[in-house]
Amino acid sequence: MMESDRSTAEHLATTLPPDLMPTMTFQPAFGRDRGATNLIESIEGAWDGERVLHELRIDSESPADAVPSDLKIEYEVGSGGLGIVDAANQACLGRMVAIKRVRPGLKDRAIDKHLRMEGELMGRLEHPCIPPIHLVGVDEGGWTVLVMKLIDGRSWEDLIDGPEVDHQIRSSRNYIRKHLELFYRIGEALAFAHGKGIIHRDIKPDNVVVGEYGEVYLIDWGLAAESTEESPCEPGGFAGTPVYASPEMIARKPRLDARTDVYLLGATLYHVLVGRAPHQGGGMQEVLEAVLTNPTPSMVEGVPIPLMNICRMAMAPNPDDRYQTISDMLGEVRHYLDNSDTAELYTETEEAMERLILMQRQGVEADEFEAVGLKCRYNLERVHHAWPDHEGVSANLRKCLLMMCDHAISRRRLAAARTLLDSYQDFTKVTRDSNISSRRDRIDALAEQMVSRSDELSMNIQVSLIEQLAIEKESYDELLTAYKEFKKKSSDS
Numbered sequence: 001m002m003e004s005d006r007s008t009a010e011h012l013a014t015t016l017p018p019d020l021m022p023t024m025t026f027q028p029a030f031g032r033d034r035g036a037t038n039l040i041e042s043i044e045g046a047w048d049g050e051r052v053l054h055e056l057r058i059d060s061e062s063p064a065d066a067v068p069s070d071l072k073i074e075y076e077v078g079s080g081g082l083g084i085v086d087a088a089n090q091a092c093l094g095r096m097v098a099i100k101r102v103r104p105g106l107k108d109r110a111i112d113k114h115l116r117m118e119g120e121l122m123g124r125l126e127h128p129c130i131p132p133i134h135l136v137g138v139d140e141g142g143w144t145v146l147v148m149k150l151i152d153g154r155s156w157e158d159l160i161d162g163p164e165v166d167h168q169i170r171s172s173r174n175y176i177r178k179h180l181e182l183f184y185r186i187g188e189a190l191a192f193a194h195g196k197g198i199i200h201r202d203i204k205p206d207n208v209v210v211g212e213y214g215e216v217y218l219i220d221w222g223l224a225a226e227s228t229e230e231s232p233c234e235p236g237g238f239a240g241t242p243v244y245a246s247p248e249m250i251a252r253k254p255r256l257d258a259r260t261d262v263y264l265l266g267a268t269l270y271h272v273l274v275g276r277a278p279h280q281g282g283g284m285q286e287v288l289e290a291v292l293t294n295p296t297p298s299m300v301e302g303v304p305i306p307l308m309n310i311c312r313m314a315m316a317p318n319p320d321d322r323y324q325t326i327s328d329m330l331g332e333v334r335h336y337l338d339n340s341d342t343a344e345l346y347t348e349t350e351e352a353m354e355r356l357i358l359m360q361r362q363g364v365e366a367d368e369f370e371a372v373g374l375k376c377r378y379n380l381e382r383v384h385h386a387w388p389d390h391e392g393v394s395a396n397l398r399k400c401l402l403m404m405c406d407h408a409i410s411r412r413r414l415a416a417a418r419t420l421l422d423s424y425q426d427f428t429k430v431t432r433d434s435n436i437s438s439r440r441d442r443i444d445a446l447a448e449q450m451v452s453r454s455d456e457l458s459m460n461i462q463v464s465l466i467e468q469l470a471i472e473k474e475s476y477d478e479l480l481t482a483y484k485e486f487k488k489k490s491s492d493s
Contacts, residue, residue, distance in 0.1 A: 266322075270311050349380050
């Protein structure tokens, strides 16, 4: 670990509240002078004993402009660092809505201004996966009140981390497809927000709600900020959830843009596939050090390689090396969803290529190498037929053909080597290539050597035959002389 990384992590850890867990969202306006522990307090003031908001002003500082309100609080939905959310009955429409406001124990005009800005930003984001804002108003006490759609459902984190979800289920096709579809819809919401010049800054499974009928919402836009290429977001310090944070988020002078959300979405995908947030540690400093020293953690066995690659690119340490837009990332995810069978076959070929490379290094038996190589080539050609523009597939197919050609040369199977090299040339559609020329030279040299050896062998055979004939002729002459002598003796007697 670089000493600067340790220093940065240590410095930031000391500035955060001591009771802030790495899995919790940190908001600077709250963290400057308060702890992270939730405070349960009564809600008095503009709200009477029946918990009714009697009056509401809209874009006006004058009490005379207040209008009667028909919002009656039913129950608390939840509370966070800065705000509290209640479910209220809106009598005029006979519906339940959510009311968000500054926590009563944290009455502070700076925080209230932040809440109003959140409402105004969300008001610009009319998307099916972003909770709509119905109203931004001011209560009798002059404090901001956001009236929005009440979201009912389960946290996405509960769905992916439930006790029934084990490694086998997480690796199954149904699980991956189901959650990739949810992921894609959240990505579309983010792409829409980015198109409006707004980044979220706190994307994680716990900030996604999945409804009973398939509704999906990206919630908690409390850290949302305006950010464009010309004017990126430059907060005064860290804000977000440490276990999902990108390296630039915890820098001493953060500079954030849409690619920060790309990283956070990649970290969310990592959690979906692996079953835990990407940055782990025994305490806040260890988690922050992990963000800086290992921003792209390794995956677990069973995760499809195309999805591994998507995570790796989205979570690249340098924003310039990531997908430059959410839409680019979603294109890869959609490609996987639309071609899952081919994607699984590609995963098999990636594993086969790794095995083939290892076998080549270890020098295993030729028959085993050829069997794996032939299967790998066949499957790569099938994948390439489906994905002709996929550079990863093309690169592996080129490598596989060259490895099999080298193996054929080493086995002196020149006809097979030439055929494989011709296939490589046809695939690459190039005539001048060092990979082709060097192997052609090796094949030609080996062929000449074999021809030369063949001529030498032929000469040796001829000499051997002549010598054998000479020996046989000498034996024949001796036998003929003996026969003649025997015949003469017989005639004399």
